[in-house]
Amino acid sequence: MADTPEALTQQLLQAAKVAGADTCDAIVVSGTSLSIEVRDAALEQAERSEGMDLGLRVLVGKRQANVSISDARPEAIRDMAERAVAMAKEAPEDPFIGLADAAQLATNLDTDALELADATAEPDPATLQQDALMTEAAALGVDGVSQVQSATAGYSSNDIWIAASNGFSGGYRRTSRATYCTAIAGAGDGMERDYDGDSRVFQSDLRDPTEIGLSAGQRAVDRLNARQPATGTFPVLFDERISSSLLGHLLAAANGATVARGSGWLRDKLGAQVLPSTMSVIEDPHRPRVTGSRLFDAEGLPTQRRAIVQDGVLTGWTLDLANAQKLGMTSTGNAARGVSGPPSPSNWNVAMTQGDKTRADLLADMGTGLLVTSLIGSTINPNTGDYSRGASGFWVENGEITYAVNECTIAGNLHDMMLALIPANDARAHLSRNVPSLLLEGLTLAGA
Structure with a gap:
């Protein structure tokens, strides 16, 4: 053979x-x-x-x-x-x-x-x-x-x-x-x-x-002559290059393995509003030419298009067979595995609802604040959702980029942050995590 x-x-x-x-x-x-x-x-x-x-x-x-x-x-x-x-x-x-x-x-x-x-x-x-x-x-x-x-x-x-x-x-x-x-x-x-x-x-x-x-x-070149921003509470726009990290925190908290352990900042939020009512998070494992696509999961179950969040409401967990059993539920066909371990829940292609404004429009709307293009390290409490990350990017005044920024920290709580998201329309369709630039009002900045 x-x-x-x-x-x-x-x-x-x-x-x-x-x-x-x-x-x-x-x-x-x-x-x-x-x-x-x-x-x-x-x-x-x-x-x-x-x-x-x-x-x-x-x-x-x-x-x-x-x-x-x-x-x-x-x-x-x-x-x-x-x-x-x-x-x-x-x-x-x-x-x-x-x-x-x-x-x-x-x-x-x-x-x-x-x-x-x-x-x-x-x-x-x-x-x-x-x-x-x-x-x-x-x-x-x-x-x-x-x-x-x-x-x-x-x-x-x-x-x-x-x-x-x-x-x-x-x-x-x-x-x-x-x-x-x-x-x-x-x-x-x-x-x-x-x-x-x-x-x-x-x-x-x-x-x-x-x-x-x-x-x-x-x-x-655009990052040259960077400065620290002022300390205070300001709008923050997560550039499309790094905005998927916010979706990643939501997906991790909605993972069945996390929930089955009784942890995660979404553990009590099934059926509750976790995003603005205009936004959904759709998983579609059947998109052609995308790296996260597949017809079946690592346990042989068929994959399916499903809404993880529908009109702002968290509709379900991401489950494999074992964690579905622990929670008294049915697998969502999301088992993944490598050669050295058993199956565990994982997400396939996931898209967050886009808005109708460009990134430039959101910059104009934010007035004065921070455009984040890079995130460095993290201090995130997975159980409470407390969020703190090092960041760099560009300072915005009157809706215009004025100078590069580094050595600052942005902080908030994921519960509040997710409910306040304002999406742009610039997500890249070929990525397996399809997330636009995201504007958030009122995050805490620690700078100079």
């Missing part, structure tokens, strides 16, 4: 059953990645990796264990299965674990319509190097840029297959093509840096490398 990911999952399941597992599931990931980095118009680093990782979860009664290896030889698989069963027998019982019933399993396994993989041939190293060189040259051509910290171009492809003893067996292939640049402007203690980049499933969708380099260079 050929050692394809599909065939290897069946070998893993068979070995687990022979070793004494009651039920089991397996995942195999076979991948290739290529990365080229240039510096000073010359090749700095070239990396290529090819490998295969095998993961096996076995259940003996209500006890489970996970083992992973990178050796596909039959004897290695046999030893892996025996080791996993021995570990499971010593593990504590968990009354909530188990595989999906056969009737729950996804039946549509044809992922072609999702366009997860580009059929175009893998780019050769010379092509990637040329992209990186173009990016670096464009950044260095921006007046005020003193050096380029990194200019890289890369490609990856992964074949993933998941199978379980309940009869599920399905897989897919993913590709990714990316270009990134980090530019530095100024000199000495006055140095500032910023970046730009793009990552797409299809090579033909990737932004031009010159555009990326120019943008990275200009962003770095």
Whole structure:
């Protein structure tokens, strides 16, 4: 039998059953990645990796264990299965674990319509190097840029297959093509840096490398001569580049694993208003050419479009089978896993409702305040929602950007912040987290 990911999952399941597992599931990931980095118009680093990782979860009664290896030889698989069963027998019982019933399993396994993989041939190293060189040259051509910290171009492809003893067996292939640049402007203690980049499933969708380099260079120059802002309470506009971090805090608090532990600042908010009534958060795992798309989750359940927040109201948690059992609910088809651990809840493609104003319109509306383009570190209490982060960006006076800002802290509480969001209309449609710039009134700034 050929050692394809599909065939290897069946070998893993068979070995687990022979070793004494009651039920089991397996995942195999076979991948290739290529990365080229240039510096000073010359090749700095070239990396290529090819490998295969095998993961096996076995259940003996209500006890489970996970083992992973990178050796596909039959004897290695046999030893892996025996080791996993021995570990499971010593593990504590968990009354909530188990595989999906056969009737729950996804039946549509044809992922072609999702366009997860580009059929175009893998780019050769010379092509990637040329992209990186173009990016670096464009950044260095921006007046005020003193050096380029990194200019890289890369490609990856992964074949993933998941199978379980309940009869599920399905897989897919993913590709990714990316270009990134980090530019530095100024000199000495006055140095500032910023970046730009793009990552797409299809090579033909990737932004031009010159555009990326120019943008990275200009962003770095714009940050020169930064100052600390005044301390006080001001409007804060989260730029689209970093606004998804706010959505990330909401999604983390609505994760079933968090809720099942009795923690999270949303734990008592199911059915309550958590966003303005004009805003929703929609998860859609079936968007073509988007990295978070999939037809089935890591437990073989069908994925579905769903509203996490509908018209401002929190409608449900993000659940896998085990956490749904703990909460007396049904899985939402959101199980994710790697080769070395059991499934856990995760979100797929998520979009937050956009507004009808541009970012420039929101800047004009805010009058005087802070435009945040970068966040540094965090002190966030996941149970109370108390929020404090280091930030940098630009000070706004009378709706106009006046100077760069650094070394400040923004603070508030996520409960209040989420209810006060005002969205722009600038979300990028190809991202798996589709979030526009977000304006918030009345955050506390600690600066000079």
